Amino acid sequence: MIGFITHGATLVFYAALFPRLARNTAHARRLRDIYEQGEISVEEYEREESLVKNHISNISMAHSSVGCIITLALNFSILLPRAGDPKVDNYVLVLTNGYWVLLGIWWFIFQQPRPGSPLPKGEHYVAIGWKRTWMALKQYKQLPHTFIYLTVVFLLADGFNTTGTLVYICQSDRFQFSLLQNTYLGLVQVVVSIMSTLGFWYIQRYWKIPTKKMFAVTNVATILIPLWGMIGLWTTKFGFHNVWEFWAYNVISGLFQVPYYAFSQTMMAELTPPGFDNMFFGLFGLSNRASSLIGPNVVQAIIDSSGNNWKGFPFLFALCTAACGVLWFGVDVQKGRRDAIIWAAKQRSHGQTDASKSEIDTEGSPKKKL
Template structure:
């Protein structure tokens, strides 16, 4: 299915920095980085193969199938549906049905020695998922920089997710709601891991396209200024990122449309939801397998002597965190994105809970809503990219536009605390939400990834994208746990929106006013080059600029 592991490439001798005359602190950092970091072809990746058309299209097709419809959508709905069917209305006591016409709207299931609200149980599961993701990213995330470990790690996580999705065929009764929870968690954890390790491929892939190589060579010949080179390289990164995001949205549309071929004719079949998840997963298998066939070998160096794949990640993260003074904008962005991703991810989960309750866990209704989001997502991603390319707009400015809507979504939900007229209480609001989310939040994913790529030191992709993975996925240990406690105590899903509004607002303000992408990009490139081959100055600051 995949190629044999490519031969490992050791760190070139000329890439080992000279540290004899360096300040002791800088010396320690350089020695640590030289021992733990992994760059297969120098900072600029000149020795790495140029991206082929087949390779680039297989990269896009993987994301086309890895669109989240199954593990991030249907599986959650199925889990919540069976948990609700297994629970009872606390107002009427054990034996009552949460789906009865006169139900109070509250629903609890046995949990430990007591009971817990179903929405709270779902959020607990989410929090546990993100905790496990944190362990994965910190333990083996950075190890993906070495040898061919990264490509095999992505393959392993992909296969685990596929297996969990196919396992959904066993979920046929309310008594299996705990199994539904376990399969949902397994699928969601491995799905989240595939997104992070797939994203970690992006910087190295983008800087090895024919266009990136061409503008680099022009810069080296003196035909382009450094600013012109950085602008052209940034636009190329945005092109690859936006096309891959567009493919994810196209895959979202195709998957949902295919599912209608099952959901409509088999509407009365008790296993129709199970069949739908299997079809969704089959589409991903069909589109995702090609990446593991056509991916070209760009391996890192062998694992340093005395190190282990399960410990080197923690050491790399410690080394990376120690660089916050020299890479201030990279770390300010990581911190702000930690909060922003937590707020956005938890907001999406909370609205999904409200939406599932409102439409009685209907896969068909969720498919229609998903199609509305998918179509608008595809159009907006292409539209934002066209505007950026036409106006030569910087990545951060495009990202700021998406941030405004990120803030407004939980604000709208918060209004629902005081009135039932608006605030995610009506069917039209969920249609409106899915359209708005598609128009403004789909480009958010593309621009947030590109921002990180621009602030990542070249050649240290998995080290810093490992931290980005923590910010993007594992950060959401906080939000779900806070929200589930609020919901469990109040019995009201809407009481969670004020916290999420504050979280998204604070994070956006930090990004808007605290991150200078252009200066951060130069800092990252200079740091990477000097960690590889530069000479530290006597004062302890870094030397020649790239």
């Protein structure tokens, strides 16, 4: 449990750095300069800045998948030669955790001091995070599209994560895959995800497709996979009843899963007020993880009452379809982005931000009125 908590917190605040990085790349600064000089329209500026964010998000996700391949290859170095050892799974867990320690410890040794804003007088490190979260939640009227998107993320994460868990339950119900076989499945998914992430990015860059449309395409899998499982209620020839379907599932997950995470992260960056990245990415992380308290419990109740694992798929299909509908019809990224910039400017005028003064000076909100 501690491992999952710390891992989740690490991912949230790691992701919160990327919109600030995107705003301060050489290309983004150059875009900002020519926009402020009136050489390009606001629409072109927003489109090009969005592509900068997508580039960083997609390439970083592809690199993450490369790291997964390395980890899986290390796992094979134990799984294959010691396949008959009853403790082989334990050895692999030790190796995987050692990989984390080996690569993570250097951060604590070589990290440079990067102080943020000082702690406000009368505040405490334990309480201020919760206060900031509450403060952010109260802004829903001023940032409607940001909060509608957070609701979408909550529903999608609920459906997406619970669907993956239910597929694994169906797999375990019919077949006993060893850790070695599951590692092969994971390797297939990761290799496909690298190709799909780069492919999605090149398609987006070539045709300059907005983030929302790319994200909507990746959500096809969130609807089709529970629909796939739903078919298994009426036939055993299709619908996660065959070994080949679990291989196919990992291929399809690889095609859409990592791009889904990349574009969902970019959407959040576009709807986050500049200078308040940690605050709103904290809500983004909560939306992703708090959802896992609801979906699994509802599906488990359905399974317990029916005695059929496949009965959980209709609920997940309805949930994912509803979330995709809200995303498409309820979230206006352009308006939400401009609302976020206006809101951030008002907060800065009152001296409130989660960035340091030097960071605020380079945050990059265009000086021209949007």
